[in-house]
Amino acid sequence: MTQWLIAFISVILLFVIFGAMLAISKYLAPKEYYPEKFDLYECGYPMISELGHFNIRFYIIAIMFTLFDIEAVFMYPWAVDFKGLGILGVIEMGLFVVMVFVGWIYAYKKGALEWE
Template sequence: MYLNALLFALFGVGFALVLLWVGRKLSPHINTEPARRPFESGMDPQVHAWNRFHVRYLNYALIFLLFDMEMAFMYPWAVVFLDVGWKAFMEMGMFIVILVLGILYAWREKAFEWD
């Protein structure tokens, strides 16, 4: 059973590597200075590509991830809710209560402020 999965994974990785190798061999290579620079409307870049983002974006990204995963759990639950019954309702209720407590904690810690 696992041998099939391993062979499938190896075939997939091998196929991807072969495609990358063929593309590298068949594509033209221009090694002039203008061709090596990053394309940015024909102008030189103003900042380095590895410029750091401010840490305040992390809070918004984590909150978005929290609600995105909430919806990923709620869609399948909505499909099977009528079949499972009150047990599913109580489980999702506890899940939502935990999420609301997390939101209240983030609000108390001022995670939503832009300072």
């Protein structure tokens, strides 16, 4: 019962600290707003023209990089305990690699890897 009481007190303390931080920031925040603060800039230089359309290829490449990076993260523990997992571990990792490879083929056929 003592462990639950400690957890409950910790949660209550978390909410009290969170509320106090919000109240203090509301009280201490500057009330005046300057137009320069909301002016758009790029790398410290004044903006020359309106922002154009952002190429979706950057987004797709970033997502694919993240997916393949996660694949490497999943494969590392498997490689460390390769012998301990036995044949079931090999089959599961083989299925995982096949699914990722099918996803890569799908992305390739859709043209996600082409940079024009």
